[in-house]
Amino acid sequence: MPRCPDCNKFRGVELLDPEVNNLDVNEAAITFSVQIVAACEECSTELLQYDFEDVEIEFRPPDHDCNEDFLKVEEENCTAVERQATSGKAYGYELSLKVTCTECGKMWQYDMRDEIPASSMEEV
Numbered sequence: 589m590p591r592c593p594d595c596n597k598f599r600g601v602e603l604l605d606p607e608v609n610n611l612d613v614n615e616a617a618i619t620f621s622v623q624i625v626a627a628c629e630e631c632s633t634e635l636l637q638y639d640f641e642d643v644e645i646e647f648r649p650p651d652h653d654c655n656e657d658f659l660k661v662e663e664e665n666c667t668a669v670e671r672q673a674t675s676g677k678a679y680g681y682e683l684s685l686k687v688t689c690t691e692c693g694k695m696w697q698y699d700m701r702d703e704i705p706a707s708s709m710e711e712v
C-alpha cells in the first residue's frame with residue numbers, strides 16, 4: 589500500500605474513471621490507449637497509474653467495402669475494474685466501443701477488457 593504524501597498516511601486506494609486516448613480506426617484495426625489511476629481513499633490525491641498503451645483490436649468486418657475514411661469510432665463506456673485474484677489484487681478496465689460507417693450506416697460494437705496485478709502500477 590502506498591503512503592499518501594498529502595495526508596501522510598498509509599491509506600487504501602480507489603480507482604478513478606479510466607482515460608481513453610488516441611482512439612482510432614482504420615480498415616484493419618481499432619487502436620487506443622487506456623490510463624487507469626488509483627487515488628488515495630482519504631484525500632483523492634492520485635498515487636498510482638498504469639498505461640495500457642497502443643492496444644489493438646482486429647477490425648475486419650465481412651461484407652463491408654466502403655473506404656476506411658468513412659469509419660468513425662466512439663467510446664461508449666469505460667469503467668475501472670478491481671478484482672481480488674488468487675495471486676493478489678488486480679486492476680484493469682472494461683471498454684465498450686462503437687464503430688460506425690458514415691457511408692452505409694453499418695454499426696459494429698466491440699468490448700475490450702484487460703488487467704494487471706496491482707504491483708505493476710507505477711507511482712504518479
Ligand SMILES: [Zn+2]
Pocket residue numbers: 592593594595596599628629630631632633
Ligand atoms: Zn491522501
Ligand SMILES: [Zn+2]
Pocket residue numbers: 652653654658689690691692693694
Ligand atoms: Zn460502409
